[in-house]
Amino acid sequence: MIERRDVEKLAKLARIELSGDETDSFVKEIDSIIGYVDQIQSVGTTTPQATTTHSQTNVMREDVHPHETGFYTKDIIDGAPDKEGNYIKVKKIL
Amino acid sequence: MDLKSLTIKKVKEGLTKKEFSVLDLVRGYKKAIDERNHTVHAFLEVFDDIEEKAKNVQKLVDEGNDLPLAGVSVALKDNILVKGHVASAGSHILEHFVSPYDSTAVSKLQSAGAIILGRTNMDEFAMGSSTENSAFGVTRNPHDTGRVPGGSSGGSAAAVAMDATLLALGSDTGGSVRQPASFCGCVGLKPTYGSISRHGLIALGSSLDIIGPITRTVSDAEIVFDTLKGQDAFDSTSYYPSEKKEVKDKLRIGVPRQMVYVPGLDDRIAKNFEESIFKLQNLGHEIIDIELPNAPYALSVYYIIMPAEASSNLARFDGVKYGFHRNGQNLIEDYFLTRGAGFGKETRRRIILGTYVLSSGYYDAYYSKANAMRDLIRNDYNKVFETVDVVLTPTAPTPAFKIGEKIEDPLSMYLADIFTVPANISGNPAISIPSGTVLEGEGSLPVGIQFVANHYREDVLFSIGKSFLQEI
Numbered sequence: 183m184i185e186r187r188d189v190e191k192l193a194k195l196a197r198i199e200l201s202g203d204e205t206d207s208f209v210k211e212i213d214s215i216i217g218y219v220d221q222i223q224s225v226g227t228t229t230p231q232a233t234t235t236h237s238q239t240n241v242m243r244e245d246v247h248p249h250e251t252g253f254y255t256k257d258i259i260d261g262a263p264d265k266e267g268n269y270i271k272v273k274k275i276l
Numbered sequence: 277m278d279l280k281s282l283t284i285k286k287v288k289e290g291l292t293k294k295e296f297s298v299l300d301l302v303r304g305y306k307k308a309i310d311e312r313n314h315t316v317h318a319f320l321e322v323f324d325d326i327e328e329k330a331k332n333v334q335k336l337v338d339e340g341n342d343l344p345l346a347g348v349s350v351a352l353k354d355n356i357l358v359k360g361h362v363a364s365a366g367s368h369i370l371e372h373f374v375s376p377y378d379s380t381a382v383s384k385l386q387s388a389g390a391i392i393l394g395r396t397n398m399d400e401f402a403m404g405s406s407t408e409n410s411a412f413g414v415t416r417n418p419h420d421t422g423r424v425p426g427g428s429s430g431g432s433a434a435a436v437a438m439d440a441t442l443l444a445l446g447s448d449t450g451g452s453v454r455q456p457a458s459f460c461g462c463v464g465l466k467p468t469y470g471s472i473s474r475h476g477l478i479a480l481g482s483s484l485d486i487i488g489p490i491t492r493t494v495s496d497a498e499i500v501f502d503t504l505k506g507q508d509a510f511d512s513t514s515y516y517p518s519e520k521k522e523v524k525d526k527l528r529i530g531v532p533r534q535m536v537y538v539p540g541l542d543d544r545i546a547k548n549f550e551e552s553i554f555k556l557q558n559l560g561h562e563i564i565d566i567e568l569p570n571a572p573y574a575l576s577v578y579y580i581i582m583p584a585e586a587s588s589n590l591a592r593f594d595g596v597k598y599g600f601h602r603n604g605q606n607l608i609e610d611y612f613l614t615r616g617a618g619f620g621k622e623t624r625r626r627i628i629l630g631t632y633v634l635s636s637g638y639y640d641a642y643y644s645k646a647n648a649m650r651d652l653i654r655n656d657y658n659k660v661f662e663t664v665d666v667v668l669t670p671t672a673p674t675p676a677f678k679i680g681e682k683i684e685d686p687l688s689m690y691l692a693d694i695f696t697v698p699a700n701i702s703g704n705p706a707i708s709i710p711s712g713t714v715l716e717g718e719g720s721l722p723v724g725i726q727f728v729a730n731h732y733r734e735d736v737l738f739s740i741g742k743s744f745l746q747e748i
Contacts, residue, residue, distance in 0.1 A: 184632075188632070189628060192628045192631045192632055192635070193624075193628055195631050195635070196587060196615075196627050196628055196631045197594070197608070197611040197612055197615055198612065198615045198616055198619070198624050198627060198628065199612040199613055199615070199616030199617075200616065200624070204621070204624075208624075208625060208628060211625060211686050211687075212625065212628065212629055212632070214686075214687050215579060215629060215686065215687055215690075216629075216632070218575075218576060218579070218687055218690075219576040219577075219579050219580055219642070219646075220576075221573065221576050222573050222576045222577060222580075222645055222646065222649050223641070223645070225570070225573060225649060225652075226652075239515065241507065241512050241513070241514070241515055242512075243509055243512075254376045254377070257374070257376035258376055258597075260374075261372075261373060261374060261376075261597065261598060261599055262596065262597055262598075262599070263595065263596070263599055263600070263601035264601070270596060270597065272596055272607060273606055273607040273610065274607075275606075275607050
């Protein structure tokens with residue numbers, strides 16, 4: 183059972199601001215989704231990941247041929263909301 | 277010019293015989309967009325460089341270059357990047373994001389001579405089955421404008437259905453190409469996971485996402501897929517085997533009736549499905565009853581793995597890098613305000629759900645368990661493909677539903693993907709093929725059937741699709 187304080191804690195962890203009304207509707211909706219997905223708990227309880235039989239292949243490449251230094255810098259910096267020269271500007275964290 | 281009956285092959289012939297020019301085609305589609313887009317709202321933007329691009333491609337054609345997609349118009353889902361153009365993923369948080377590079381899919385399309393007409397509406401970050409979750413308004417189904425086009429690639433499917441582009445690209449994480457294709461009467465292909473590069477596709481669930489074409493014919497889907505497939509140095513999960521395999525004329529079709537006949541299956545869909553089976557038998561294919569014992573759990577597995585991956589993929593949108601920003605007292609408050617205001621309701625709901633299934637104490641019960649179940653589902657498919665060539669189900673349990681019908685109840689919306697999600701969980705290729713219409717009130721609505729094949733056997737899907745539609 184998901185409770186209001188669970189949703190508040192998760193929203194905090196996920197760095198998302200929720201309004202009071204929205205928290206209430208999320209409690210109800212997330213609880214109903216978890217109620218649905220809980221059906222997998224009833225299925226043959228093999229140890230998680232013990233059955234891994236992926237027929238997957240590693241695709242490797244040499245770490246070479248980088249793009250020219252600074253090739254994308256201007257376009258990327260231009261997209262940032264706050265900048266100074268070739269830097270993205272953020273608030274002081276220390 | 278009759279845009280309705282155009283195919284890639286007919287475009288090629290017309291350009292070769294000089295019956296029309298690339299510019300004529302582009303102007304024809306622009307006119308169709310101007311006529312219908314204000315009602316349907318399939319396109320978010322028509323690019324302002326289409327005439328210039330058309331002239332460039334015409335020049336290459338005139339010089340005798342043989343380009344496989346010369347003059348072919350493509351509408352792009354708003355999560356596929358084109359250098360110098362906005363790609364917003366249907367979200368306010370990326371409303372002003374201009375891509376500094378081309379996605380691999382777009383590079384390949386443009387090298388093949390295709391014209392990118394513009395970007396189409398979608399559920400925010402591809403989260404939805406109706407295109408109602410877009411931050412930029414709903415898209416309407418061209419067959420009935422009171423109904424949804426499906427989603428999340430609803431704008432792409434609607435653009436093809438309203439004859440405003442020859443074809444479109446969408447992305448499919450849990451059915452987002454196939455379900456809107458079925459709601460709009462189009463062909464929609466979800467290729468094998470990894471067969472088309474995801475470089476330049478805005479991520480939702482990275483172990484599930486794949487780009488796929490929405491077209492009017494199976495042959496067009498095949499040509500687009502052949503242009504886009506293959507390994508790409510920018511996506512280490514991309515791969516496609518080079519050897520070609522044989523496809524038999526008469527195929528063995530597995531029908532998992534236990535999985536299909538579930539509560540919520542519309543009677544008209546059931547009837548259309550049985551008629552489709554009958555038609556396939558008459559075409560000489562063999563119908564075999566099969567079981568996929570774990571596939572009914574795919575939707576539960578999906579709603580654990582996808583939000584988990586989405587919650588980490590969307591962590592990058594923090595108000596520092598991508599334009600959208602809300603100012604607070606300090607950096608952490610900036611994050612809260614930016615993400616609270618920039619993400620829509622469904623996106624926030626899924627990020628919180630993903631945070632829950634990944635949090636300590638619940639990780640093993642949900643995320644690890646879902647991954648173990650994923651292996652069981654994949655094994656189910658591997659096993660049935662020892663005895664059948666394709667698996668047949670309806671594409672969606674209902675025809676297009678009404679705008680607003682499911683938006684307040686997330687779980688009922690999720691159930692729209694019940695038949696499409698298993699192929700994303702297992703990575704198998706799947707295609708939705710129009711299978712006629714069902715009656716609805718005074719009118720009718722298109723519906724589709726879905727074929728799933730073994731990994732890298734898109735060739736089998738194209739063969740059975742052409743057989744079903746009697747395409748030559």
